[in-house]
Amino acid sequence: MIVPSGDMAVCRRAHEVLEAYLGTCVGVALWDREAGVGGLFHALLAEPLMSGSVPAEPLRYASTGLPLFLEALEEKGAKPSRLEAAVAGGAIVGPGHDVHLDLQIGARTLERVELFLKATRIPVVLSETGGTFTCCLRLHCHNWTPEIIPVGTHFFRPEGPPNHCRPSRESLEKAIKDVKPIPQTAFKILALLRSETYQMGEISREIRLDQVLAAKVLALCNSPVYGAPEKIDSLDRALVFLGEKRILQMALQVFLSGVFPSRVGGYSLCKGGLFQHAVSTALGAEFIARRLGMPQGKAYTYGLLHDIGKIVLDQLVAESAPLFYRKALHGDRPLKDIEKELFGMDHTQVGALLVQHWNLPADMADVISGHHRSNLNGEHATPQDVALITVADFITNRFLAGSQLERLDPRPVIPALRRCGLSSEVLEKMIADMPLGLMRQQASGF
Ligand SMILES: [Fe+2]
Numbered sequence: 466m467i468v469p470s471g472d473m474a475v476c477r478r479a480h481e482v483l484e485a486y487l488g489t490c491v492g493v494a495l496w497d498r499e500a501g502v503g504g505l506f507h508a509l510l511a512e513p514l515m516s517g518s519v520p521a522e523p524l525r526y527a528s529t530g531l532p533l534f535l536e537a538l539e540e541k542g543a544k545p546s547r548l549e550a551a552v553a554g555g556a557i558v559g560p561g562h563d564v565h566l567d568l569q570i571g572a573r574t575l576e577r578v579e580l581f582l583k584a585t586r587i588p589v590v591l592s593e594t595g596g597t598f599t600c601c602l603r604l605h606c607h608n609w610t611p612e613i614i615p616v617g618t619h620f621f622r623p624e625g626p627p628n629h630c631r632p633s634r635e636s637l638e639k640a641i642k643d644v645k646p647i648p649q650t651a652f653k654i655l656a657l658l659r660s661e662t663y664q665m666g667e668i669s670r671e672i673r674l675d676q677v678l679a680a681k682v683l684a685l686c687n688s689p690v691y692g693a694p695e696k697i698d699s700l701d702r703a704l705v706f707l708g709e710k711r712i713l714q715m716a717l718q719v720f721l722s723g724v725f726p727s728r729v730g731g732y733s734l735c736k737g738g739l740f741q742h743a744v745s746t747a748l749g750a751e752f753i754a755r756r757l758g759m760p761q762g763k764a765y766t767y768g769l770l771h772d773i774g775k776i777v778l779d780q781l782v783a784e785s786a787p788l789f790y791r792k793a794l795h796g797d798r799p800l801k802d803i804e805k806e807l808f809g810m811d812h813t814q815v816g817a818l819l820v821q822h823w824n825l826p827a828d829m830a831d832v833i834s835g836h837h838r839s840n841l842n843g844e845h846a847t848p849q850d851v852a853l854i855t856v857a858d859f860i861t862n863r864f865l866a867g868s869q870l871e872r873l874d875p876r877p878v879i880p881a882l883r884r885c886g887l888s889s890e891v892l893e894k895m896i897a898d899m900p901l902g903l904m905r906q907q908a909s910g911f
């Protein structure tokens with residue numbers, strides 16, 4: 466069972482394995498062997514910004530979540546004096562760069578956790594904190610054994626033959642052409658979303674044209690994340706219940722879900738991981754754009770397509786898998802540099818070529834090619850457009866970790882925050898308010 470950020474799970478001895486994927490978040494496993502009770506808590510931030518206030522979601526914070534976690538364990542029969550702990554996560558922003566950071570959110574969350582465990586005298590028997598890469602904290606409940614593993618290592622086969630040869634320019638171009646084409650309706654929906662001037666009639670007309678699409682959109686509307694009071698059985702009701710924008714987003718996601726790989730492997734750390742990352746980043750970007758007063762529709766579509774180049778490179782990973790995973794997981798270089806070395810191009814360059822191949826507007830290519838860069842060299846997107854996606858990507862990677870392989874270069878994050886006019890305090894407030902449930906679950910209905 467996966468424990469998402471800002472949540473906890475407590476269980477009695479059972480054949481259950483609790484897991485938390487941790488980037489900047491901090492995971493705490495506690496267990497009482499004798500009582501046969503244990504659990505996992507996944508803290509997003511150190512404490513609410515307004516200290517002393519009772520936050521709406523106390524489990525998002527170490528300071529307010531840990532006492533609740535302890536209480537839940539005690540309720541099931543655990544005794545604090547018998548508890549043992551394992552702690553993981555709190556990743557620093559980047560590998561070895563001297564990025565001055567007030568952005569060391571993970572370190573502060575970790576500090577809070579350590580203070581709490583010290584005050585409650587709970588011994589830490591396993592700890593792996595402050596790294597630069599995503600890890601998974603597991604608690605095996607049948608024998609109360611904790612485990613911390615770097616995410617993605619299950620793909621890594623050190624004994625595999627290193628028969629790598631860099632793919633030729635032709636095979637890259639072929640891989641771009643081999644990407645499943647997007648139907649015309651999807652392009653229309655994308656344009657509608659970007660224009661933000663759509664009308665209900667227009668939307669239902671486009672969606673009704675495609676019965677499979679309409680059925681999939683309805684199925685998504687009925688997923689538990691939206692909490693519909695009763696079954697939604699018509700597009701008109703769906704439009705009223707969720708609004709035009711959400712329905713358009715869902716329709717676009719239905720089309721794009723067919724383009725993204727659905728298997729585990731390549732860049733995806735879980736089934737459909739790349740697509741989940743795309744949807745989370747899109748919703749995160751939309752949320753940030755709303756806060757900053759920037760166009761939300763464009764931000765959403767930029768987020769959805771920002772890593773589209775990875776679906777091309779994903780086809781080529783198999784050829785060089787041992788080298789790719791070894792370098793991506795055990796080095797300290799950004800993934801983008803490793804891609805360039807192994808494939809001759811990185812996912813931002815390939816992604817820009819793919820959207821050009823699809824004839825999408827030129828600003829999309831600029832955002833895609835610039836989202837891991839400090840300086841913008843496109844002419845069609847504004848520096849703020851690009852910066853917004855850099856920030857949304859950073860948040861998704863660090864606070865909704867575990868869906869896809871990415872060793873983020875932290876250097877562009879600081880100027881991007883500045884370009885968006887975001888201080889570390891505002892950023893933290895934003896992370897605290899993000900619709901994490903929606904960002905996590907909207908992609909899982911596919
Ligand atoms: Fe990226």
Ligand SMILES: [Fe+2]
Pocket residue numbers: 742746771772858871
């Ligand atoms: Fe990304």
